Amino acid sequence: MKTLDQGKFKGKTVLVRVDFNVPMKDGEITDTTRIERSLETIEYLRDHGAKVVLMSHLGRPKGEAKEEFSLAPVAKKLAEFLGGPVQFLKDDQVVSPDVKNWVKELKEGEVALLENTRFSKGEESNDDAFAEELASLGEVFVNDAFGTSHRAHASNVGLAQRLPSYVGKLVEKELKAFAPVLTEPERPYVAILGGAKVSDKIGILENLIDKVDGLVVVGAMAFTFLKAMGLEVGKSLVEDDKLDLAREIMEKISDKDIEFVLPIDVVVAKKLERDVSSKVVAIEDIGTDLAGFDIGPQTIERIKNLLMTAKTVVWNGPAGAFEIPPFHKGTEAIAKALAESPAFSIVGGGDSAAAIEQIGLADEIDHISTGGGASLELLEGKVLPGIEAVERSRNA
Ligand code: ADP
Ligand code: MG
Numbered sequence: 001m002k003t004l005d006q007g008k009f010k011g012k013t014v015l016v017r018v019d020f021n022v023p024m025k026d027g028e029i030t031d032t033t034r035i036e037r038s039l040e041t042i043e044y045l046r047d048h049g050a051k052v053v054l055m056s057h058l059g060r061p062k063g064e065a066k067e068e069f070s071l072a073p074v075a076k077k078l079a080e081f082l083g084g085p086v087q088f089l090k091d092d093q094v095v096s097p098d099v100k101n102w103v104k105e106l107k108e109g110e111v112a113l114l115e116n117t118r119f120s121k122g123e124e125s126n127d128d129a130f131a132e133e134l135a136s137l138g139e140v141f142v143n144d145a146f147g148t149s150h151r152a153h154a155s156n157v158g159l160a161q162r163l164p165s166y167v168g169k170l171v172e173k174e175l176k177a178f179a180p181v182l183t184e185p186e187r188p189y190v191a192i193l194g195g196a197k198v199s200d201k202i203g204i205l206e207n208l209i210d211k212v213d214g215l216v217v218v219g220a221m222a223f224t225f226l227k228a229m230g231l232e233v234g235k236s237l238v239e240d241d242k243l244d245l246a247r248e249i250m251e252k253i254s255d256k257d258i259e260f261v262l263p264i265d266v267v268v269a270k271k272l273e274r275d276v277s278s279k280v281v282a283i284e285d286i287g288t289d290l291a292g293f294d295i296g297p298q299t300i301e302r303i304k305n306l307l308m309t310a311k312t313v314v315w316n317g318p319a320g321a322f323e324i325p326p327f328h329k330g331t332e333a334i335a336k337a338l339a340e341s342p343a344f345s346i347v348g349g350g351d352s353a354a355a356i357e358q359i360g361l362a363d364e365i366d367h368i369s370t371g372g373g374a375s376l377e378l379l380e381g382k383v384l385p386g387i388e389a390v391e392r393s394r395n396a
Contacts, residue, residue: 001175002166002390004041004142010049011108013138016041016168017155017386019145019370020056020074020113027073033357034147035078037370041144041168042082042111051106053138054078055094055114055155056145063121065092075113087112094120095133103137117155124153131158140396144168147371149386160389164396167387170370175387177346177367178378186311186344187213190259191379192303192334194219195317195349198242204316207380209252214259214306218295218319218330222263225250226283234268235291261303265296267320267327274324294320295330303334310343314379315352316372322355331355339364348375 018038023030038054045052061069075088087110089099094115106112117123122130131154135141141163143149143156149171159165167175180186191212193201198221208215217225223236228246253260262283268290269278280296281287295303307313315338319330332355338345339361347356348369356362369375374384 001172002393003172004044004166004168007140007164007166008396009045009140012050012140013053013103013106014045014050014140014142015053015055015134015138015159015163016045016142017145017148017159018054018056018168019147020054020071021058021147022074024059024073027068029073029077031354032077032081034370035074035081037170038078038144039081041142041170044169045142046109046111049108050140051103051108052111053103053106053114054111055117055134057118057123057148057155058116059118061116061118063118063124065115065119069116069118071113071116078111078113082111084111089114091115092119095130095137100137117153120154122154124151126152126154126158128158130154131162135159135162139163141165141390141393142168143386143390144170145386146171146174146369147374149371149384150374150377150382152385152389156386157389160386160393163393165390165393167390171387174367174369174371174375177369178375180344181312181314181346182378182381185211188310189312190214190216190306190310190314190343192216192218192313192315193317194221194319194331195351196220196237198224198239198246201317201376202242202245203380204376205249206252209249209256209258212258214261214310215253216261216303216306218263218299218303218334219317221317222295223292225262231283232286232288233292234286234288236286237291259306261299261306263292263295263299264302265298266292267294267296267329268292272321272324272327275326278326293324293327300330300333304337307334307337307341307343310341313338313341313343313345315345315347316349316376318351318355322351332359335359335361346375348372348379
């Protein structure tokens with residue numbers, strides 16, 4: 001791994017891809033976790049005499065400059081955290097003659113932030129011309145955006161192909177946390193998959209069957225499995241085009257020595273609404289009118305038992321619609337069980353990580369990944385292009 005301690009940064013303009021894709025509401029940042037996670041790398045580079053030029057995407061502006069996706073609020077917030085100025089190099093083109101001049105004026109230890117890289121059409125297509133423009137701004141590249149490392153974009157792969165490159169502190173931490181799970185997980189190794197859709201997690205489901213000793217499927221995606229087993233799931237979320245796939249996966253599992261856990265009871269209600277009246281039913285008794293929005297207490301017990309004996313646990317995707325009480329209980333119970341379990345635990349996925357933060361158990365979990373898709377691809381055993389390109393980059 002090409003880590004920061006191998007680089008020389010004094011007096012150099014260092015381009016740093018960070019993940020400032022923060023949640024926003026009405027122009028305000030609602031969660032600053034991602035900004036805080038970038039500080040260690042920025043401070044390291046500043047302390048080592050670099051001129052730091054940060055870049056990130058925010059949301060999906062689809063190649064056009066749109067004010068609502070501007071990184072201006074992030075620059076302001078970052079300056080507060082750093083306790084010093086951050087120059088926001090605002091430009092709808094991201095890189096322009098003006099931006100180039102501003103960067104030339106930077107002094108050692110100063111920090112600047114480019115505008116949203118996705119304002120350029122060349123970002124997501126890893127366009128050569130855009131990557132050249134970005135690369136022309138600096139002499140060294142640091143990839144510290146784990147969450148986008150599974151994508152080959154101009155601001156990660158494009159730069160690593162053109163400049164001597166390193167991974168930042170956050171990416172280093174992520175890769176070190178995942179390494180033992182990927183190579184030789186301590187067993188029993190249990191995966192808990194939940195969240196909205198089976199279709200988001202097909203790759204990981206199929207892949208984990210060959211690796212884990214226990215597999216728990218919860219969240220909305222469990223209902224596709226329950227329906228595939230022939231159960232009536234009422235108005236619960238189901239992906240009808242994934243029923244065959246769910247059957248195939250269950251067949252493969254039955255050929256293996258895997259403890260497979262699906263909900264045995266669920267919390268049902270008429271609609272997904274705060275404090276709506278709800279009840280717990282066995283999965284055979286969902287009926288046609290109601291929908292399942294969480295797992296029930298018996299299912300929670302089964303999962304708890306599994307977690308108490310596990311040595312490695314990965315969790316991606318909430319067990320229910322945790323944002324909307326009373327459907328938070330399953331997710332909360334899993335988080336608590338994970339916190340108590342002696343297992344080495346990794347949680348990935350934006351919503352799952354948010355749930356753990358909300359419950360206040362973040363410190364009890366061994367590693368909370370900043371990458372949803374990226375963490376899933378790692379667990380699938382895939383190579384992340386944004387990391388691979390850094391490893392292959394030329395030497396300084
Ligand atoms: P992550 O971001 O952790 O990968 P996902 O994005 O896949 O998780 O899924 C999270 C969403 O799934 C949440 O918004 C949650 O409300 C929803 N969800 C989970 N279980 C259910 C359910 N039974 N019915 C409806 N929505 C659900
Ligand atoms: Mg999500």
